[in-house]
Amino acid sequence: DVKVTQSSRYLVKRTGEKVFLECVQDMDHENMFWYRQDPGLGLRLIYFSYDVKMKEKGDIPEGYSVSREKKERFSLILESASTNQTSMYLCASRGQGREKLFFGSGTQLSVL
Amino acid sequence: GNSVTQMEGPVTLSEEAFLTINCTYTATGYPSLFWYVQYPGEGLQLLLKATKADDKGSNKGFEATYRKETTSFHLEKGSVQVSDSAVYFCALKVTGGGNKLTFGTGTQLKVEL
Numbered sequence: 001d002v003k004v005t006q007s008s009r010y011l012v013k014r015t016g017e018k019v020f021l022e023c024v025q026d027m028d029h030e031n032m033f034w035y036r037q038d039p040g041l042g043l044r045l046i047y048f049s050y051d052v053k054m055k056e057k058g059d060i061p062e063g064y065s066v067s068r069e070k071k072e073r074f075s076l077i078l079e080s081a082s083t084n085q086t087s088m089y090l091c092a093s094r095g096q097g098r099e100k101l102f103f104g105s106g107t108q109l110s111v112l
Numbered sequence: 113g114n115s116v117t118q119m120e121g122p123v124t125l126s127e128e129a130f131l132t133i134n135c136t137y138t139a140t141g142y143p144s145l146f147w148y149v150q151y152p153g154e155g156l157q158l159l160l161k162a163t164k165a166d167d168k169g170s171n172k173g174f175e176a177t178y179r180k181e182t183t184s185f186h187l188e189k190g191s192v193q194v195s196d197s198a199v200y201f202c203a204l205k206v207t208g209g210g211n212k213l214t215f216g217t218g219t220q221l222k223v224e225l
Contacts, residue, residue: 004155035215042201042217043156058212090155099144099163099205101213103155 003027006091006104013111019078021107023091030096032074034058034066037088037106049074081111114139116202118216125192125223133187133219135176135202143204145169145178145185146213150199159187159200192223 007022025032030051035043035058045058047066055066063085067075074093078085091104119134137143144163148156160169165180174189185202202216 033212040217043215045212048212092155099146099161100158101148101156103157105153105155 004091004093004102004104006089006107008107009105011107011109013081013109015082015111017078017081017111019081019109019111021076021078021089021091021109023074023076023093023104024072025074025091025093025102026072027093027095027102028071029093029102030071031094032068033092033094033101034064034074034076035090035092036060037090043090046076081109083111085109086111114143114204114206114214116204116214116216118200118202118219121199121218121220123219123221125221127194127223127225128191129223131187131189131192131196131221133200133202133221135185135187135216137183137185137202137204139183139204139206141206143206145176146203146205147174147176147185147187148201148203148215150201150218152198156201192221194223194225197221197223 004025033048034046049055049068065077089107092101094101115138117136146161147159149159150156160171162169162178168177176187199218199220201218203213
């Protein structure tokens with residue numbers, strides 16, 4: 001079975017800190033995604049990547065950047081964390097031409 | 113643009129009750145439709161899908177029919193169990209444009225004994 005692993009389950013950071021959220025998948029998937037999940041808003045796409053070094057903005061990219069240096073790893077970066085970035089962050093991956101998304105178990109980020 | 117509208121939760125049912133969670137969509141083109149489920153403390157998992165009009169997706173006793181005429185994909189289960197307590201997300205994907213999934217806001221289901 002595909003495994004999508006997010007490095008931290010809970011993370012607490014201070015306003016202005018640089019934050020890295022890491023995601024690793026073990027099934028050689030080309031496509032990887034970062035979502036944030038907020039009550040009443042569902043999942044919103046932040047960034048996605050088709051392949052190594054490729055990235056595309058999703059629906060809410062402001063305040064975020066991403067890095068995909070290796071196929072299995074997709075990192076989400078908050079350059080200067082703000083309190084409105086407190087959220088659950090979900091990473092997902094999908095094989096090329098496939099429809100099923102595989103999700104990690106999420107990172108609950110609190111920015112104080 | 114593309115959007116998904118789900119009924120608001122939480123939905124609270126007794127065990128063995130009938131479940132319906134409504135989902136309607138707006139899409140450019142012909143979408144594929146999905147239901148994902150998120151159990152407490154876990155990421156989302158694909159529950160079922162349908163790729164064209166009149167298709168019925170089914171899994172674990174859940175089913176949903178792709179209704180193009182009403183732009184709907186309602187989730188149903190005849191007899192829910194406590195273990196079905198979770199958050200359910202309806203989603204769509206339109207070919208092209210990055211093949212991105214657009215999710216609804218999610219509906220929390222609580223099943224009580």
